Structures are given as structure tokens and as C-alpha cells.
Amino acid sequence: MSPFGSWGLPAALLALLCCPGSSEKAPSKQEAVKLGDSYKINCTSDCPNPLIKGLETLLDKKVLQEQAQWTEYLVSNISQDSVLYCYSTCSGKQTKKAVIVNVFHPPEQVLLRLQPARVTVGSSFTITCSVTAAIPLERLTLTLLHGEKPLHVQTFENGTDTPATATHNAIAHKKDGHHNFSCRADLDLHALGRGVISNVSEVQVLQVYEPMQDNQMVIIITVVSVLLFLFVTSVLLCFIFGQQWHQRRIGTYRVQEAWRTLRRTYRTQPT
Numbered sequence: 529m530s531p532f533g534s535w536g537l538p539a540a541l542l543a544l545l546c547c548p549g550s551s552e553k554a555p556s557k558q559e560a561v562k563l564g565d566s567y568k569i570n571c572t573s574d575c576p577n578p579l580i581k582g583l584e585t586l587l588d589k590k591v592l593q594e595q596a597q598w599t600e601y602l603v604s605n606i607s608q609d610s611v612l613y614c615y616s617t618c619s620g621k622q623t624k625k626a627v628i629v630n631v632f633h634p635p636e637q638v639l640l641r642l643q644p645a646r647v648t649v650g651s652s653f654t655i656t657c658s659v660t661a662a663i664p665l666e667r668l669t670l671t672l673l674h675g676e677k678p679l680h681v682q683t684f685e686n687g688t689d690t691p692a693t694a695t696h697n698a699i700a701h702k703k704d705g706h707h708n709f710s711c712r713a714d715l716d717l718h719a720l721g722r723g724v725i726s727n728v729s730e731v732q733v734l735q736v737y738e739p740m741q742d743n744q745m746v747i748i749i750t751v752v753s754v755l756l757f758l759f760v761t762s763v764l765l766c767f768i769f770g771q772q773w774h775q776r777r778i779g780t781y782r783v784q785e786a787w788r789t790l791r792r793t794y795r796t797q798p799t
């Protein structure tokens with residue numbers, strides 16, 4: 529734990545900047561150390577025989593080598609950003625040199641997930657990428673890739689919950705099935721005097737299929753509807769025509785009947 533709690537680094541830097549007059553200011557050095565690793569530090573003094581000398585830190589330390597003008601220490605198990613102070617006093621003059629140790633952790637377990645992994649053309653799917661270990665989070669960038677093309681870039685803030693996650697929603701196109709999706713995690717340590725540490729997820733291929741079955745269904749329904757319509761129409765037409773024919777027949781009979789009655793009346797009439 530830092531002697532200044534969560535304000536460790538800023539408070540220590542402040543103390544360094546406004547330290548009392550007798551101290552000699554020295555430019556502080558920045559180092560990047562992997563989480564849990566050890567760090568060798570060589571504390572030197574300009575004075576041929578310093579009276580007091582040492583290394584100020586709350587981390588575990590041990591002396592590796594010692595000479596009159598320098599001491600090499602091994603600081604082990606570095607678990608958080610820390611400031612190490614090499615101090616020495618020589619003829620009443622105090623010197624304090626700071627080394628700022630920034631911890632980092634390469635991005636590990638970059639996991640990419642496509643949900644669902646099988647989609648129809650035109651429907652949406654979600655790409656999710658997560659990284660379990662990456663420190664410092666504010667230097668992490670996750671890039672969701674479709675083939676070589678970046679789809680989405682996400683950066684993070686200090687306090688973000690881990691695993692750091694990037695999410696992107698997309699619509700499936702026919703060609704999506706021919707490209708691999710992947711996720712790249714870049715930890716940019718340039719500000720800490722290192723390069724970029726990258727890691728990539730395994731590739732995932734989206735299975736895109738055409739809604740073939742739906743099309744067939746539509747065709748079948750259409751054909752059945754048309755047939756049904758034709759059938760119903762023909763039955764109706766048959767019925768209507770049948771009725772008309774019947775009517776005409778009855779009409780004819782009635783005329784014949786009237787004619788017969790007329791003739792009978794004529795015949796029965798005496799001449």
C-alpha cells in the first residue's frame with residue numbers, strides 16, 4: 529500500500545516539488561514495471577562518503593550490492609504505482625531522487641463473442657470483446673475488427689470495472705459470412721517509456737444465411753391462396769350460372785304454360 533493511500537502518487541509528487549530548502553531537487557525518472565515483477569534500482573551519491581543513505585519505499589526491498597558511492601536494491605512484488613526515493617546526506621546536504629514506478633499488465637484473454645453466431649441477412653447481431661487483465665486501463669484500446677476493417681474502437685477510464693468490455697451492434701450483410709471477426713487489444717505504454725503491447729482474440733466467423741425457408745413459405749402460401757381463390761370463384765360462377773339457367777328454364781315453362789292455357793281457352797270457346 530502507498531503511504532498516502534489513494535492519493536499516493538500525486539501527494540508524493542507534490543511533496544517532491546515543494547520539499548524544504550536544504551534538499552536538492554533532482555529530475556524524477558519514470559519506469560514501467562509489470563505487475564508483480566521486481567525492479568532493480570541503483571541509488572548513487574555524488575559524495576565520496578555519504579553519511580546517511582538509503583531507499584525509501586513501503587515495498588519489499590533488499591540490498592543486492594553496495595559500494596561507498598552507490599547501493600543497488602531489488603524492489604520486489606510491485607503491485608501498484610509507487611514512488612521510490614533514493615536519499616543520501618553528505619556534509620549536511622540532503623539529496624533525494626525519485627523514481628516513479630508505473631505498473632502495467634499486458635492484455636490477456638481477449639475474448640470475442642458474436643451473438644447470435646448464426647443470423648439471417650438483414651438481421652442484427654452483437655459483437656462483444658472483453659479483456660480480463662490489462663493495466664493501466666486508461667491506456668487500453670479495444671478495436672473490433674471485421675477482416676482488416678475496424679468496426680468499433682473503445683477506450684477506457686481509470687475506474688472501469690474489469691473485464692474491460694467493448695460492444696458493437698451490426699446488421700448482417702451477405703458478405704459478412706466471408707470475413708472473420710476479431711478483437712485487438714492495444715496497451716499503449718509510450719508515455720511510460722515502452723511501446724505498445726498488443727494481443728488479439730481468436731477469429732470468429734459469422735454464419736450468414738439467406739431466409740430461404742421464408743421465401744419458400746411465401747411462394748407456397750401464394751400458390752395455395754391463388755388456387756383457393758380460383759376454386760372458390762369457379763364454384764361461385766357455377767352456382768350463379770346454374771341459377772340463371774334454372775330461372776330461364778322455369779321462365780320458358782311459364783310461357784309455354786300460358787300458351788297452353790290460352791289455346792285451351794280458345795278451343796273450349798264455342799264458335
Ligand SMILES: *[C@@H]1O[C@H](CO)[C@@H](O)[C@H](O)[C@H]1NC(C)=O
Pocket residue numbers: 570571572593598599600
Ligand atoms: C550503480 O551506479 C554507479 C554510478 O553510476 C556505477 O558505478 C555502478 O556500477 C552501478 N552499479 C550497478 C550494479 O549497476
Ligand SMILES: *[C@@H]1O[C@H](CO)[C@@H](O)[C@H](O)[C@H]1NC(C)=O
Pocket residue numbers: 529605607
Ligand atoms: C505481493 O503483493 C500482493 C499485494 O500487495 C500480496 O497479496 C502478495 O502476497 C505479495 N506476494 C509476495 C510473494 O510477496
Ligand SMILES: *[C@@H]1O[C@H](CO)[C@@H](O)[C@H](O)[C@H]1NC(C)=O
Pocket residue numbers: 634635636637638726727728
Ligand atoms: C495474449 O493472451 C494470451 C492469453 O489469453 C497470453 O497467453 C499471451 O501471452 C498474450 N500475449 C501477449 C503478447 O501478451
Ligand SMILES: *[C@@H]1O[C@H](CO)[C@@H](O)[C@H](O)[C@H]1NC(C)=O
Pocket residue numbers: 537609666685686
Ligand atoms: C488515473 O489514475 C492515475 C494514477 O492511478 C492518475 O494519475 C490519473 O490522473 C487518473 N486518471 C483519471 C482520468 O482519473
Ligand SMILES: *[C@@H]1O[C@H](CO)[C@@H](O)[C@H](O)[C@H]1NC(C)=O
Pocket residue numbers: 675706707708731733
Ligand atoms: C477466417 O479464419 C479461418 C480460420 O481461422 C481461416 O481459415 C480463413 O482463411 C479466414 N478467412 C478470412 C477471409 O480471413
